[in-house]
Structures are given as C-alpha cells and as structure tokens.
Amino acid sequence: MTDFQGPLTSIGIDVGTTTSHAIVSRLQIETPPGDAASPAIVDREIVHRGEVRETPLVDSQTIDVDRVAAFVDRELTAAGVSPAEIDTGAVIVTGETARRENAEPLVHRLAADTGQFVAATAGAALEAVLAGRGSGAAARAAETGGTVANVDVGGGTTNIAIFDGSQTCDDGMGFDDVTVAETRCLDVGGRLVTVDDDGHVESVSPPARTIADALDLPVAVGSALDADVRDRLMSAMVDAIVDSCSGPPFDALTRSLSIGTLPDDQPALSGVVFSGGVGRLVRTPPKDPFEYGDLGGGLAAAIADHETVRSWSVFEPAEDIRATVVGAGTETTTLSGRTISLDESVLPLRNVPVAAVSGPVSDTEETFKQRFDAATAAILSHHDPGEVDAIALSIDDVGDLTYDRIRVIADALESALAPIPPTLPVVVVTRQNCAKVLGQTLRRTTDRSLLVLDELAVDGGDYLDVGEPTAGGESVPAVVKTLAFGE
Amino acid sequence: MTPDSNANATDPTDDRTDAETLRRVADRTPTRLDVGRAGPRPPTDALLEFREDHGLARDAVFSRVDDSLVDDLDLVTLRTRVADADQYLARPDLGRELAEESITRLHEECSETPGVQIVVSDGLSSTAVETSVPELLPVLKDGLAERDIDVGTPVFVEFGRVDVMDVIGEELAADCCVILIGERPGLRTAESLSAYFVYGPERGGPTAEKSVVSNIHDSGLPPVEAGAELVDLLANVLEQEASGIDLREDDREFETES
Numbered sequence: 001m002t003d004f005q006g007p008l009t010s011i012g013i014d015v016g017t018t019t020s021h022a023i024v025s026r027l028q029i030e031t032p033p034g035d036a037a038s039p040a041i042v043d044r045e046i047v048h049r050g051e052v053r054e055t056p057l058v059d060s061q062t063i064d065v066d067r068v069a070a071f072v073d074r075e076l077t078a079a080g081v082s083p084a085e086i087d088t089g090a091v092i093v094t095g096e097t098a099r100r101e102n103a104e105p106l107v108h109r110l111a112a113d114t115g116q117f118v119a120a121t122a123g124a125a126l127e128a129v130l131a132g133r134g135s136g137a138a139a140r141a142a143e144t145g146g147t148v149a150n151v152d153v154g155g156g157t158t159n160i161a162i163f164d165g166s167q168t169c170d171d172g173m174g175f176d177d178v179t180v181a182e183t184r185c186l187d188v189g190g191r192l193v194t195v196d197d198d199g200h201v202e203s204v205s206p207p208a209r210t211i212a213d214a215l216d217l218p219v220a221v222g223s224a225l226d227a228d229v230r231d232r233l234m235s236a237m238v239d240a241i242v243d244s245c246s247g248p249p250f251d252a253l254t255r256s257l258s259i260g261t262l263p264d265d266q267p268a269l270s271g272v273v274f275s276g277g278v279g280r281l282v283r284t285p286p287k288d289p290f291e292y293g294d295l296g297g298g299l300a301a302a303i304a305d306h307e308t309v310r311s312w313s314v315f316e317p318a319e320d321i322r323a324t325v326v327g328a329g330t331e332t333t334t335l336s337g338r339t340i341s342l343d344e345s346v347l348p349l350r351n352v353p354v355a356a357v358s359g360p361v362s363d364t365e366e367t368f369k370q371r372f373d374a375a376t377a378a379i380l381s382h383h384d385p386g387e388v389d390a391i392a393l394s395i396d397d398v399g400d401l402t403y404d405r406i407r408v409i410a411d412a413l414e415s416a417l418a419p420i421p422p423t424l425p426v427v428v429v430t431r432q433n434c435a436k437v438l439g440q441t442l443r444r445t446t447d448r449s450l451l452v453l454d455e456l457a458v459d460g461g462d463y464l465d466v467g468e469p470t471a472g473g474e475s476v477p478a479v480v481k482t483l484a485f486g487e
Numbered sequence: 488m489t490p491d492s493n494a495n496a497t498d499p500t501d502d503r504t505d506a507e508t509l510r511r512v513a514d515r516t517p518t519r520l521d522v523g524r525a526g527p528r529p530p531t532d533a534l535l536e537f538r539e540d541h542g543l544a545r546d547a548v549f550s551r552v553d554d555s556l557v558d559d560l561d562l563v564t565l566r567t568r569v570a571d572a573d574q575y576l577a578r579p580d581l582g583r584e585l586a587e588e589s590i591t592r593l594h595e596e597c598s599e600t601p602g603v604q605i606v607v608s609d610g611l612s613s614t615a616v617e618t619s620v621p622e623l624l625p626v627l628k629d630g631l632a633e634r635d636i637d638v639g640t641p642v643f644v645e646f647g648r649v650d651v652m653d654v655i656g657e658e659l660a661a662d663c664c665v666i667l668i669g670e671r672p673g674l675r676t677a678e679s680l681s682a683y684f685v686y687g688p689e690r691g692g693p694t695a696e697k698s699v700v701s702n703i704h705d706s707g708l709p710p711v712e713a714g715a716e717l718v719d720l721l722a723n724v725l726e727q728e729a730s731g732i733d734l735r736e737d738d739r740e741f742e743t744e745s
C-alpha cells in the first residue's frame with residue numbers, strides 16, 4: 001500500500017476552424033486526510049504552451065491529418081516529453097473543423113498516437129464547457145457563487161457555456177465541480193467571410209450566406225467588400241451572439257444560426273468572459289480590422305462596442321485563444337472515488353457508450369428492474385457489442401445506501417446484463433460512494449469482467465474513457481465526453 | 488463601462504460588507520462561522536443550536552447501545568472493567584481490560600483461532616454503533632466469508648476502548664482483530680464510527696502497529712462502503728501478515744540530518 005501520487009502528465013490538442021494548438025500540463029493529485037475523502041486533481045500547471053498554428057487543410061473539406069500529427073510531434077519534442085510519458089489528456093476538433101469529413105478518424109488517430117490514455121472528443125456543447133473551464137469562467141463562478149457565461153468566439157463558431165456557482169462547495173482543497181447550467185452554440189465566427197489583400201471577398205461560408213440573405217446584403221466571392229455591408233454583417237453577427245447569451249426570446253436569425261436546441265429560460269448573468277481567437281481581441285481590437293484577412297478584428301471591436309456588452313461585467317480570461325486547448329488538456333480528466341472495484345486487466349477502455357438508469361428511486365422493485373432492462377436495451381439498439389470496448393450503465397441515484405438497497409441494485413443489474421455478451425466488459429457508474437460494496441455484491445453472482453466506479457457524474461449518451469489506476473491504485477482517471485461529430 | 492475598465496472591479500469576495508458572500512462562505516463549512524452576537528453573548532439561535540449539538544454529543548457518549556440491537560446482530564456481550572459511564576471517561580485504562588467473567592465467557596462462547604475476530608464496542612458514541620453497525624457488519628461478514636476468511640464469533644464490548652481488541656484477540660489467538668467503535672463526537676456529527684484493526688493482536692501492542700478507517704457515517708464514508716473496504720483491507724493484512732506502519736514501506740525511511 002503506497003500513498004505516492006506523482007503528478008499526471010496531460011496533453012491537450014485542439015484542432016479548430018482557423019488555428020490548432022497543443023499544450024502539455026501536469027496535474028497534481030492529492031487525497032485529503034480522512035477516510036471519507038476521495039483523491040482529486042488539486043493543481044494544474046501548464047508546462048508547455050504550444051504555438052498557435054494555422055490548421056492545415058488539404059482542401060476546404062479535408063483536414064491534413066499528417067501535418068496535424070507532425071505538428072503535435074514537434075510540440076511534444078519541444079516540451080521534452082515522449083508519448084510514452086503522457087498519462088492522460090484529450091484531443092478535440094472544434095468549430096467548423098468538426099464537420100470536415102475526416103474529423104472523426106483524425107481525433108481517434110491523434111488520441112491513439114499521443115498516449116495510452118488520451119481521449120478523443122468532439123461536440124459543440126463539450127467545446128463550450130472546456131473553453132469556459134480553460135478561460136477561468138468556471139472558476140470565477142465557483143469563487144463568487146455567481147452565474148458566469150463564457151463566450152468563446154472562434155473562427156467558425158461561438159460557444160457559450162453558462163456556469164452556475166451557487167451550489168459549489170469548497171472541500172478545503174479547491175472548489176468542487178461547478179455546475180454547467182447550459183450551453184448555447186451558434187455558427188458565428190471571425191472567419192465566416194475571408195478577404196484577400198486587395199479587400200476582395202475570398203470565401204463566404206454557409207452561415208455568412210444565411211446572414212447576408214436575411215439582411216439582403218450583397219456579398220459575393222471576388223467582389224470588393226463594401227465597408228457599410230461589412231459593418232452591417234458584423235453588427236448582425238454581434239447581435240446574434242448577444243441575443244444568444246440573453247434570450248429567450250430569440251431573434252429569427254439567432255435561431256437559424258444556432259446549433260442544437262435553444263434553452264427555455266433566461267440566465268441571470270453576474271459576469272461574462274470572452275475567450276477564443278476573436279474573444280481575445282475584444283479587449284484590444286486591432287487598428288486594422290482586416291489584419292487577419294477576415295472579419296475577426298472588426299467583429300471583436302463590434303462586440304466591445306455593443307450596448308448590451310457594455311452593460312455586462314466583463315472579466316478578463318485566464319486564457320484567451322488557448323482556452324479550449326487548456327480546458328481539453330487540464331480539465332477533461334477526473335478521478336473516480338477512492339473505493340472502486342476493478343478488473344484491471346481490461347484497462348484502459350476507450351469510447352465506452354453510456355446508458356443512464358434514471359427515474360424515481362422510490363419505484364417498486366419491479367419498475368426498478370425494468371429501468372435497468374430498458375437501459376441495456378437502449379445501448380444494444382445503438383451499439384453493436386462487437387464494435388465497442390465495453391458498455392457502461394450509469395445509475396443516477398442508488399437511493400439510501402443500505403445493504404438491502406445494494407442487493408436490489410445488484411439483482412437488477414445482473415438480470416439486465418444477461419443479453420450482453422459475457423466476454424464484453426461492463427462498466428457500472430454511480431454518483432454516490434458505493435462502488436466497492438456494489439462490486440463485491442455483484443461479483444458473488446456474476447463472473448463477467450466488471451468495473452464499478454463511483455463519484456462520477458455521467459449521463460446517458462455520453463462516452464467514457466477509463467484509464468489505469470492512479471493515486472496509489474485506489475482511483476482511476478476517467479474522461480466523460482461526447483463524440484458528436486458534425487453537429 | 489468598457490469591458491476593460493471594470494475587469495476586476497466586481498469581485499464580490501473583495502467586499503467585506505457583502506452579506507450574501509459571507510453567508511455562502513459560512514454555509515460551506517460545518518464550523519460555527521458568522522453566527523453573530525447579541526451584546527457579549529451569541530444570539531439565541533446560535534446558542535440553542537450549540538446546546539443542541541452539545542446535547543447530541545453527550546447523549547452519544549452517555550447513552551447505552553440497545554440490548555435488542557446486540558441480540559439482533561447475534562453478538563456475544565462482554566464487559567470491560569469499567570463500572571459506569573463516568574468511570575469510563577475517567578479511567579481509559581479500565582476500558583482496555585476485560586472483566587474476569589467476560590474472559591471466561593469469551594472462551595465458553597466464542598470459537599478460537601479465527602482469521603479475523605470482529606469486535607463491536609460503544610466507545611465514545613453509542614449512537615454511531617446503533618446507526619452504522621447494522622449496515623456495516625453484514626457486508627463485512629459476507630465479504631470475508633466469500634474469501635473463506637473465518638470470522639469466528641463476533642462480540643460486543645460495553646465501555647470499551649480501542650485496545651480491548653488486543654485482549655480479545657490474544658485470548659482467542661486470532662490472526663487479526665478488528666474493532667468497530669464509536670468515535671469521540673466532533674464538529675460534524677455525533678454518529679461517526681471507526682474501524683481499528685491489528686495483525687497478531689497481543690496485550691500492550693503499540694498503536695503504531697494498528698490501522699484505522701475513520702469517519703464512517705452517512706455523510707462521511709457510508710457504512711456499507713466501509714464494510715466492503717474493510718474486507719479488502721483485512722484480506723490484505725492477512726496476506727501481508729502486518730498492520731499499521733508495518734504495512735507502509737514508503738514511510739519507513741526516516742531521514743536523519745547528519
């Protein structure tokens with residue numbers, strides 16, 4: 001038994017619409033004194049801050065995978081770490097890049113190349129959350145107990161994550177998970193229109209076309225971009241960003257530019273942080289709005305100037321253009337509770353699809369069983385057991401932690417797992433601290449390969465990566481993520 | 488205001504007159520922070536709350552574990568040399584020794600040479616025993632049985648101290664002994680239980696060679712989970728034939744300044 005808890009070396013890679021970057025960080029793990037406490041990541045130090053590079057493309061639809069892999073290699077060399085030394089981390093494709101045809105193979109390849117336990121991730125909502133964690137908006141919400149929005153304005157998309165700090169508690173070792181109230185994402189960014197050195201329009205992306213059509217603005221490839229047209233285009237974009245932060249109600253244009261569903265309630269924001277390549281310029285817009293050959297500079301200036309934005313409390317970001325990559329590198333890995341029940345031989349596991357078992361805990365034993373059956377049925381209908389490393393069931397609420405209750409759950413699980421091939425590992429996740437007792441109880445009735453993890457919040461539809469034990473073998477690193485390409 | 492100019496202006500933690508923030512800070516800890524005062528004394532609410540908590544703590548120390556619970560759990564009842572609750576507090580040494588008739592009873596009713604001898608004791612909180620042991624003990628017994636570890640005949644000791652397990656373990660020649668005992672009521676709860684365990688129990692064995700899992704209660708380490716955790720820990724103790732600091736090789740290297 002050893003308490004040695006060396007830091008984890010973590011990599012973050014972000015392949016975005018305009019730029020790509022990689023960072024290497026060290027995550028310090030500590031277990032607070034007292035037997036009830038679980039290990040946690042208490043400090044995140046960025047040891048290598050990679051260059052901001054232009055995302056290499058083969059053509060407008062295809063990312064140049066080899067060149068991306070080559071620059072990641074160079075960053076690792078510069079950082080002085082080899083892939084073998086990397087314990088954890090995440091690769092994310094963001095913005096419009098996520099919609100490129102080879103986005104999915106790209107992240108899987110990078111994740112596999114860069115380390116034993118580096119997660120492949122995608123999805124606008126996840127991207128929004130990572131940017132907000134990287135920019136410090138989440139920490140700001142936790143510290144002040146307020147509601148803080150992070151508005152990450154990039155080349156192709158704007159991702160807004162709203163953090164609610166009112167429920168966080170300080171466990172004496174830093175602030176506990178701040179709640180993500182919601183995310184709001186839209187197709188607005190600095191690179192929707194690009195302009196050549198002579199001021200002629202070089203490209204117009206579909207969302208820019210939507211805006212131009214809605215406002216009846218003449219924007220055509222090859223012709224000059226009139227200053228008035230440009231200003232109206234940009235002010236429509238800023239209106240959409242502000243509208244998206246403040247609604248409902250939402251303007252028709254905001255709705256057509258939005259990705260995913262729009263929320264039903266207005267947030268009561270106590271502060272706003274801007275991050276991303278464009279967000280970075282909000283504080284210091286460039287003199288020449290076309291400095292970057294696109295709308296970025298002008299858009300940033302228009303945001304800073306917007307009447308509503310001027311009424312907000314705007315906080316400085318801890319990270320701006322690198323907010324997402326810092327979030328990916330330092331904030332994706334969480335640790336499970338300390339008491340876990342493991343079949344270590346199956347680790348690491350990647351991209352494990354999750355089905356949630358949710359519903360009132362007061363249910364009768366029969367209805368309760370049905371919910372477990374429904375969860376396995378759902379997962380088997382979406383995923384071919386031959387194609388995945390494992391499947392996961394996440395139990396929202398176990399109810400009172402009594403031995404009787406644990407036995408009821410173990411029974412329900414056992415029968416629900418029957419249709420799953422006996423060779424396929426199963427991960428059971430609970431939020432409450434009960435993995436060891438549940439694992440021991442289950443093992444009495446089944447000999448399938450089982451992993452029971454606790455103190456992790458995972459939702460149905462998520463994916464889970466689980467690494468090899470750390471913190472003296474008492475906890476495993478896990479990455480909870482989405483893999484929604486081309487949203 | 489421009490985004491720039493108010494960048495750092497509205498950090499609520501800077502404002503010491505901000506009642507809302509103070510409230511949130513106070514709510515994040517169970518300590519008696521920001522209770523206010525009425526003249527030189529605490530306000531009535533705070534005083535009543537303190538008295539209530541103190542009452543709970545006293546009850547935990549001075550109440551007895553219900554006999555029916557001991558019966559339900561199928562435990563053999565033993566007594567230490569302590570006569571009553573007051574003497575229990577004044578004479579910890581007597582709480583570490585078994586009364587003469589209890590030693591006889593131990594040999595009459597309990598099987599000898601168990602792998603793990605289980606002892607339950609009121610210690611400083613009967614409340615802890617009553618709330619947690621009924622959940623913890625069955626998990627522990629089932630788990631050890633599954634690993635073919637003989638738990639012998641579990642016993643209950645009234646007015647016990649941690650080291651009474653040394654006597655019981657030595658008398659029965661147990662490989663290992665574990666005591667589930669009520670902790671001194673503290674700030675968070677009066678219901679907290681600990682499990683102390685030792686390999687090769689013998690009278691006078693040093694504390695350093697013992698291990699402990701503490702803070703077992705509903706809002707700490709849940710009793711059922713503690714039971715399962717103890718199964719793993721005790722199996723490890725038997726395998727390594729050691730407990731306490733003997734289990735922790737990493738801590739054994741003391742650095743001396745030369």
Ligand code: B12
Nearest residue numbers: 033034610611648649650670671694695697698699701702
């Ligand atoms: C009181 C107390 C002490 C007193 C005990 C004096 C006494 N005669 O009662 C003193 C101050 C000496 C003490 C010392 C230590 N303690 Co202490 N102690 C406690 C406390 C507050 C209450 C214990 C209790 O209620 N016991 C029940 C009664 C009935 O037992 P008792 O028979 O009257 O007394 C015995 C036990 O208290 C035991 N004991 C007390 N602490 C420890 C620690 C360990 C590791 C062991 C094996 C036994 C042990 O020793 C006493 C004499 O036999 C607990 C907090 C808690 N939540 O439980 C921490 C606690 C048990 N102690 C702890 C620690 C770390 C220590 C020390 C190692 C500190 C240090 N670095 O030196 C030492 C070790 C002592 C040793 N000889 O090896 C930790 C254990 C953490 C863990 N899981 O390993 C606890 C849980 C506090 C915490 N949250 O960190 N402790």
